[in-house]
Amino acid sequence: MSKQLPSRERMYKALITKDASFEGIFIVGVKSTGIFCLPTCPARNPMLKNVEFFSTSKDALYSGYRPCKRCKPLKANGETPKWIDTILQKVEEDLTRKWTDEEIEEMDINPNRLRRWFKKHHGTTFHGYVRLRRLGNALGQIKHGENATQVAYDHGYNSLSGFREAMKELTGKPVKKGKDTTVIHINRITTPLGPMLVGTTNEALCLLEFIDRRMLETQLQRLQKYYNCTFVPGSNEITELTANEIAEYFDGDRQEFTVPLDVPGSDFQQQVWNELKTIPYGKTRSYKEQAIAIGNLKAIRAVATANGDNRIAIIIPCHRVIGSDGSLTGYGGGLWRKKYLLNLERSNLKEITESNGQRSMW
Ligand SMILES: [Zn+2]
Numbered sequence: 001m002s003k004q005l006p007s008r009e010r011m012y013k014a015l016i017t018k019d020a021s022f023e024g025i026f027i028v029g030v031k032s033t034g035i036f037c038l039p040t041c042p043a044r045n046p047m048l049k050n051v052e053f054f055s056t057s058k059d060a061l062y063s064g065y066r067p068c069k070r071c072k073p074l075k076a077n078g079e080t081p082k083w084i085d086t087i088l089q090k091v092e093e094d095l096t097r098k099w100t101d102e103e104i105e106e107m108d109i110n111p112n113r114l115r116r117w118f119k120k121h122h123g124t125t126f127h128g129y130v131r132l133r134r135l136g137n138a139l140g141q142i143k144h145g146e147n148a149t150q151v152a153y154d155h156g157y158n159s160l161s162g163f164r165e166a167m168k169e170l171t172g173k174p175v176k177k178g179k180d181t182t183v184i185h186i187n188r189i190t191t192p193l194g195p196m197l198v199g200t201t202n203e204a205l206c207l208l209e210f211i212d213r214r215m216l217e218t219q220l221q222r223l224q225k226y227y228n229c230t231f232v233p234g235s236n237e238i239t240e241l242t243a244n245e246i247a248e249y250f251d252g253d254r255q256e257f258t259v260p261l262d263v264p265g266s267d268f269q270q271q272v273w274n275e276l277k278t279i280p281y282g283k284t285r286s287y288k289e290q291a292i293a294i295g296n297l298k299a300i301r302a303v304a305t306a307n308g309d310n311r312i313a314i315i316i317p318c319h320r321v322i323g324s325d326g327s328l329t330g331y332g333g334g335l336w337r338k339k340y341l342l343n344l345e346r347s348n349l350k351e352i353t354e355s356n357g358q359r360s361m362w
Contacts, residue, residue, distance in 0.1 A: 027054045029065040036060035041071035062211045064136045167231045182229040200238040204262035210333040226264040252348040255281035272306035279320040282349035286324040
């Protein structure tokens with residue numbers, strides 16, 4: 001779970017004084033080099049405008065940063081064991097490699113021990129780590145905070161083709177060429193719950209998902225299938241609108257969204273997603289109630305699956321569906337996020353009701 005970070009100024013001060021008491025508190029990403037470091041890294045101090053702070057190395061990886069070779073930020077509390085170093089090196093040599101337990105054993109590494117090490121130190125599995133390095137590699141091509149087309153102009157065709165190559169590795173399909181191909185702009189936005197990936201056509205938003213979500217690669221593959229599209233790093237008006245509305249939502253200043261959506265899927269999925277949009281801000285419904293609402297009480301399981309297949313997190317509010325007993329049950333983006341979103345909406349509603357009540361007293 002993400003934790004609250006100290007102020008930017010405080011962390012920057014800790015960074016330039018190499019204050020060891022901040023180890024474990026923050027990780028710093030250096031935009032100009034694309035590398036992330038520990039607070040005490042012996043490398044030269046970056047400028048304040050070039051740094052981005054994260055609470056965990058996982059967040060830095062998801063944002064496309066590579067671990068620094070000098071301070072080795074992946075070694076949480078002490079040296080990385082040699083066997084971990086060996087396999088990390090292999091991972092970097094070929095990010096597309098899909099690791100089987102047999103291959104891991106061939107390196108004299110116990111797959112269970114490997115899993116436990118990654119869980120303990122990085123809160124993710126080994127395969128989760130490989131996935132996020134692959135994604136980080138693709139997303140790293142999108143310069144931090146830079147606008148899309150700008151990226152292509154500034155860095156030439158090479159960076160664009162690098163991105164396409166990386167996306168091809170993710171989606172497993174050759175890149176389409178030709179004028180009829182739909183272009184999906186891919187960019188990332190930051191939120192209090194971690195970075196999200198935004199995918200937009202020229203007309204609508206078609207993807208909004210937390211970057212560490214396991215389903216993300218599958219969702220990108222589905223988009224490719226539905227649109228027969230090519231992915232391009234960057235943003236357009238729809239991206240900007242999405243970024244603004246999501247920021248307002250997290251600030252508690254927005255309850256409804258105006259971004260146009262395009263969500264190709266089966267008739268059933270469409271029905272489920274449309275029904276989700278009718279759940280009011282700050283309210284919840286059970287899967288059963290959702291199944292009844294679409295006129296098929298028996299479809300509870302299918303409703304839950306279609307919920308999980310939602311590609312537009314937050315805006316199509318699948319987080320507002322809970323178990324019949326009131327338990328939060330599953331959420332693709334992680335239960336802690338679901339809890340955060342529901343709390344945000346409820347406390348904001350309460351505030352609005354209270355301030356209205358006060359006004360009526362006058
Ligand atoms: Zn470093």
